[in-house]
Amino acid sequence: MTSIADTADLAPFARPGEPEYVRATVAYQLAVTVDPVGAFVARSVAAVVRAVGVACSARLPIQVTTTGHAMGRGAPVSGSLLLRPEIEAPVQVDVDACTARVPAGKRWQDVVNEAAPHGLAALHGSSPTVGVIGFLLGGGVSFYGRRFGVSSNFVRSLTVVLADGQIVTASSSEHAELFWALRGGGGGFGIVVEAEIDLVPIAEIITGAIMWDAAHAMEIAPRWQRWAATAPDAVTTSLRLLNLPPVDGVPPEITDKQVLALDGAVIASTTADLRAAQEIADGLLAPLRAVATPLIDTWAVAKPRELPLTHMDPQEPIPLRSDTALLREFDDEGWRTFLRAAGAGSGTTLLSVELRQLGGAFATPSQNGGVLDHIDAAYLYWSGGLMTGPFEHTTPVDLEYIRDATLSYRTGLTVPTWVERHDLPQQRTYDDETLAAVERIRKQVDPEGLFAGDISPIRD
Ligand SMILES: Cc1cc2nc3c(=O)[nH]c(=O)nc-3n(C[C@H](O)[C@H](O)[C@H](O)COP(=O)(O)OP(=O)(O)OC[C@H]3O[C@@H](n4cnc5c(N)ncnc54)[C@H](O)[C@@H]3O)c2cc1C
Missing domain, CATH: 3.40.462.20 (Vanillyl-alcohol Oxidase; Chain A, domain 3)
Incomplete structure (x- = not known):
């Protein structure tokens, strides 16, 4: 039977066999099959917004990937569109404010390279190739963590493209509930296109x-x-x-x-x-x-x-x-x-x-x-x-x-x-009350479940 995925115009998502599809589906984790209906590397925020619009029109879910270190943590990607945001902009360090603006697609090594000449460090994990956004959305455990705590506490703001195509900046003063849920809530809220993070002075x-x-x-x-x-x-x-x-x-x-x-x-x-x-x-x-x-x-x-x-x-x-x-x-x-x-x-x-x-x-x-x-x-x-x-x-x-x-x-x-797999037992992160609060916020920003395949297994 022909499905909507076969007939819909999915451009700019590439179809299997096209070079862009191959580029967008590369993943660090090789033990998982990466076979989405279409795949796209979005190099600007406007391209991310456009991709969300296409997914809505085609009534297909979107899953987001940066490096594919955790490919397999969310639902299988077959049946979804896969979006890889690689925003073409540099990491910008503000030395006086001790912060960095990190566009989606950057790895921790990119931030370390920019911060180090100023005597500043980021609360990265053990691997230089892990994606900054994927790490921060899941909490983040750093070798600096016993001094500073969970890395996502050092996020100042996250700019997100939501399911309705709106671009919002979530921080402690704007969209504060979303900002709370994004940092460790298991994903499925939208596509983060930029993070502003605190750096720390380490000589x-x-x-x-x-x-x-x-x-x-x-x-x-x-x-x-x-x-x-x-x-x-x-x-x-x-x-x-x-x-x-x-x-x-x-x-x-x-x-x-x-x-x-x-x-x-x-x-x-x-x-x-x-x-x-x-x-x-x-x-x-x-x-x-x-x-x-x-x-x-x-x-x-x-x-x-x-x-x-x-x-x-x-x-x-x-x-x-x-x-x-x-x-x-x-x-x-x-x-x-x-x-x-x-x-x-x-x-x-x-x-x-x-x-x-x-x-x-x-x-x-x-x-x-x-x-x-x-x-x-x-x-x-x-x-x-x-x-x-x-x-x-x-x-x-x-x-x-x-x-x-x-x-x-x-x-x-x-x-x-x-957490690497969605099907392991005992992967709960929160009690039921916290889960319900996260779910309520997810429902507000993504009522149709456009990003539902991206939700990590934060419940049993
Ligand atoms: C070798 C290795 C070492 C590691 N070391 C540490 C460590 O020291 N400390 C630690 O805490 N973790 C560590 N991790 C785990 C790693 O931080 C997580 O797997 C992290 O989620 C990977 O993010 P990613 O973007 O690179 O991976 P991806 O698989 O690309 O993304 C993981 C998930 O993050 C979400 N995501 C990614 N980018 C976006 C975006 N722009 N917008 C919205 N959602 C997005 C998606 O839901 C996606 O499914 C390590 C992993 C590996 C493989």
Whole structure:
């Protein structure tokens, strides 16, 4: 049967097989089929408005993508139009106001490049290639986060094209309810074409990674936990079990075996703070270096522009399957169960099993924050593996194994940016009352559900 999608004039959306379609459907996440009815790279705000009008006339839903890091988090895109906003405008830093205007389509590296020469830093995540808007809409967990909190608290305004084609700027003084819901509410409100964000002055950081054979995990992980319980908020770290293949850029000492990695950043806001920052880093690392000889140890003083490389996130597209949850503190038995499930000492096929350190400002509600203004948990857990060849079978099994082992430590909540799939259980972010408030705002701005396919799984 011929559908409206087959016959409607969808220009400027390109149809499958056309070069523009290929360009607009490129995604970092290769494990998901990207087969929308039509796809379009919008290079101006006017082009975004036009695309929304076409979708309304054709009565087809629109889904938005920037990098496709989270392709698969919303509903499948088949049956939708896919819009990739890449607004042709630079990132503009206002040094006096300590802010940046970031057009849709920019990656965090673009902001870091503009802010760093002025001694300013952005609250970006671990990967330089993640999209700024997609990150901020989901909350955003940064290696500066224990000092400053959830990154979306540092958004001043978001300019959005709504389902009726209106362009509105949402801030604490205009469209304040929408501004609240956009920041962590799970998407599906409209197409954000610009974000204005606060930057923070950071002169230097101490950053790097120290790695040991994973056999030392049970000795080192609980020590890290004891240190984290009283760690100052200038430092944020991540503890991971890594299982990396021998590829360019990965030191040979840490490939083809499972390793325990501890990385992160200590902030020195001014050069006068550097000595205190060094003491914090030494307080963490010296006792751990004494436990076992590391395979590599790169922690050193650096400039903030170097932080996007610390975590060694893969920058090329990969087929990934992952799981995430917010966790409470482990007791000794919890560590044993978790590390065993993560394969410490015995091996796993998962690329990475991670615990991000929370606490500090992450735990503090923000007066001007969005719906996700703080995170109440000890750790943000994430693990992921490949979905190619034999891993297509082992990755889901290994993820399930850790899920079972961590069940009694899960708070039942998660952070929207870290959710990769729409069909996982236990991906709720809010209580029912908050969900209802978000839904009411979504209904006001998108009564027909034009953007409904973009809603992240913020409920069970
Ligand atoms: C290697 C890697 C490292 C990561 N590290 C961190 C980290 O340290 N901290 C953290 O918090 N998260 C991290 N993430 C998660 C990442 O922040 C989220 O997946 C984020 O949502 C990706 O945004 P994106 O725009 O790049 O991805 P996309 O898949 O393009 O977009 C994700 C969603 O955001 C929405 N969206 C994107 N652009 C727009 C727009 N212009 N208007 C409206 N909606 C839009 C859409 O709903 C889309 O489905 C990481 C992810 C990866 C793959």
